[in-house]
Amino acid sequence: MTPFELAEPKTLKEAVGLLDADDPTVRPIAGGTALMLMMKAGVFRPSKLVSLRAIKELTSIEIVKGELTVGATTPLAVLEHSEAVRMHAPVITRALRTLSNIRVRNVATVGGALAHADPHMDLPPVLIALGARVVVQGRSGARTIPVADLFAGYFETVLAKDELIASLIVPAQDGRRAAYLKCTTRAVHDWPALGVAVSVAADGKAIKNASIVISAATETPMRMSAAEKAASGATDDAALRRAGDAAAAEAELISDGQGSAAYKKELVRVYVARALRAALGAA
Amino acid sequence: MRTIHFTLNDEAVSAQAAEHHSIVDVLRDRFDLFGARESCAQGLCGCCTVLVDGTAVSGCLYLAAFVDGKTVTTIEGLAQNGKLTPIQEAFLETGATQCGFCTPGFVLMAGQLLAAHPDPDDEEIRHYLSGNLCRCAAYPEIIAAVKLAAGKLRAGRL
Ligand SMILES: Cc1cc2nc3c(=O)[nH]c(=O)nc-3n(C[C@H](O)[C@H](O)[C@H](O)COP(=O)(O)OP(=O)(O)OC[C@H]3O[C@@H](n4cnc5c(N)ncnc54)[C@H](O)[C@@H]3O)c2cc1C
Ligand code: FES
Numbered sequence: 001m002t003p004f005e006l007a008e009p010k011t012l013k014e015a016v017g018l019l020d021a022d023d024p025t026v027r028p029i030a031g032g033t034a035l036m037l038m039m040k041a042g043v044f045r046p047s048k049l050v051s052l053r054a055i056k057e058l059t060s061i062e063i064v065k066g067e068l069t070v071g072a073t074t075p076l077a078v079l080e081h082s083e084a085v086r087m088h089a090p091v092i093t094r095a096l097r098t099l100s101n102i103r104v105r106n107v108a109t110v111g112g113a114l115a116h117a118d119p120h121m122d123l124p125p126v127l128i129a130l131g132a133r134v135v136v137q138g139r140s141g142a143r144t145i146p147v148a149d150l151f152a153g154y155f156e157t158v159l160a161k162d163e164l165i166a167s168l169i170v171p172a173q174d175g176r177r178a179a180y181l182k183c184t185t186r187a188v189h190d191w192p193a194l195g196v197a198v199s200v201a202a203d204g205k206a207i208k209n210a211s212i213v214i215s216a217a218t219e220t221p222m223r224m225s226a227a228e229k230a231a232s233g234a235t236d237d238a239a240l241r242r243a244g245d246a247a248a249a250e251a252e253l254i255s256d257g258q259g260s261a262a263y264k265k266e267l268v269r270v271y272v273a274r275a276l277r278a279a280l281g282a283a
Numbered sequence: 284m285r286t287i288h289f290t291l292n293d294e295a296v297s298a299q300a301a302e303h304h305s306i307v308d309v310l311r312d313r314f315d316l317f318g319a320r321e322s323c324a325q326g327l328c329g330c331c332t333v334l335v336d337g338t339a340v341s342g343c344l345y346l347a348a349f350v351d352g353k354t355v356t357t358i359e360g361l362a363q364n365g366k367l368t369p370i371q372e373a374f375l376e377t378g379a380t381q382c383g384f385c386t387p388g389f390v391l392m393a394g395q396l397l398a399a400h401p402d403p404d405d406e407e408i409r410h411y412l413s414g415n416l417c418r419c420a421a422y423p424e425i426i427a428a429v430k431l432a433a434g435k436l437r438a439g440r441l
């Protein structure tokens with residue numbers, strides 16, 4: 001790694017002030033797990049890193065007006081073991097168990113897991129399916145962005161270089177049920193070839209208002225609106241498979257080391273139906 | 284460069300560290316501690332495991348500057364007055380260490396596992412240790428060592 005400056009502000013406001021809208025070599029660092037890899041590989045050579053680790057106001061998990069609010073520097077392991085998170089959206093707890101390994105989860109943060117914007121990551125599709133949003137702090141104030149609108153492309157977000165994710169908000173789920181499945185093709189701990197997150201309301205046995213998101217096989221996590229329509233009212237396996245077919249038809253898939261686009265199309269077909277089935281059976 | 288102050292294996296220490304140095308770099312270059320070693324350098328293998336404030340991290344992905352004011356425990360800090368811990372003894376007794384390159388990481392992670400789950404089943408052991416790789420593939424012996432250690436620790440608590 002090449003030398004850089006390290007700033008350690010104590011408040012969010014101070015941290016935002018140390019960033020630079022026009023300088024891509026200045027970046028925030030939270031857990032550092034993703035940045036360290038990029039710096040070691042030489043794909044990122046910072047002039048200055050602004051550490052968020054000394055900012056106390058960013059590490060809390062609370063229920064505020066029925067919504068789960070998580071500070072951006074909360075470590076993933078804390079999220080994984082939080083009873084409030086498990087009560088609010090158990091799919092997050094389940095997804096975290098298979099996200100990387102314990103040492104990475106001890107250090108990696110919620111903000112980093114969103115801002116890194118690697119399409120293979122697990123939390124973005126899950127949080128999109130749950131209708132979550134982030135509060136983002138900039139020089140002139142805060143704004144709220146749905147996680148669904150956060151990703152601009154491969155490893156790119158819509159955040160300005162002098163904006164920080166301050167918190168994540170997951171709305172009340174009101175009895176909705178959710179599931180996340182990922183498919184790895186080379187080894188269990190490999191990056192997935194496909195991730196599918198779904199959240200459904202169930203009216204008796206019929207699916208209502210499905211939210212279906214696929215990741216890893218696409219440039220950014222994507223909602224599958226045709227599949228969501230097809231899933232509406234679904235009660236049996238044949239209908240769930242039709243939703244899978246719709247997703248396979250609409251998804252814009254990329255070929256890479258984890259599999260060709262043609263192969264992933266078949267994965268989408270099968271996994272969307274499976275995820276819907278899992279959600280119907282889930283808490 | 285900056286001076287970092289921390290507690291290393293029960294001793295207050297300070298060291299000069301560059302901002303871009305990892306904790307593994309500092310342990311090796313400033314303290315001659317070689318138990319945490321970089322192998323994959325990507326957070327995958329666990330050979331660089333150290334405990335920061337009692338929590339396991341991959342030292343290869345952890346900036347030394349971030350341990351300022353904290354407590355760091357390495358494999359060298361486990362034995363007290365030359366006496367190995369029950370987990371270390373169990374690794375020796377079951378032959379869970381072959382070349383030994385991965386052993387510090389496995390021993391430290393096993394400590395974390397047994398603190399949270401004093402009587403783990405195979406599934407829990409595999410889950411906890413899935414982020415540690417042993418190139419000699421001593422996995423069956425490692426699982427046996429963890430179980431033996433669990434028994435020793437439970438017996439010690441009675
Ligand atoms: C061995 C290994 C295995 C992994 N496996 C998985 C896996 O299976 N599934 C998965 O989903 N992920 C996986 N990851 C990725 C991991 O989830 C990310 O590295 C981690 O979430 C990043 O969080 P961090 O706090 O360490 O971010 P950092 O490395 O500190 O930062 C990452 C990026 O986010 C920016 N950033 C950080 N915090 C903020 C903020 N509050 N506001 C704005 N920008 C911010 C940084 O500037 C940087 O661009 C793996 C990583 C490793 C090292
Ligand atoms: S060297 Fe750090 S995890 Fe492999």
Ligand code: FES
Nearest residue numbers: 381385417418419
């Ligand atoms: S004993 Fe050789 S790598 Fe594990």
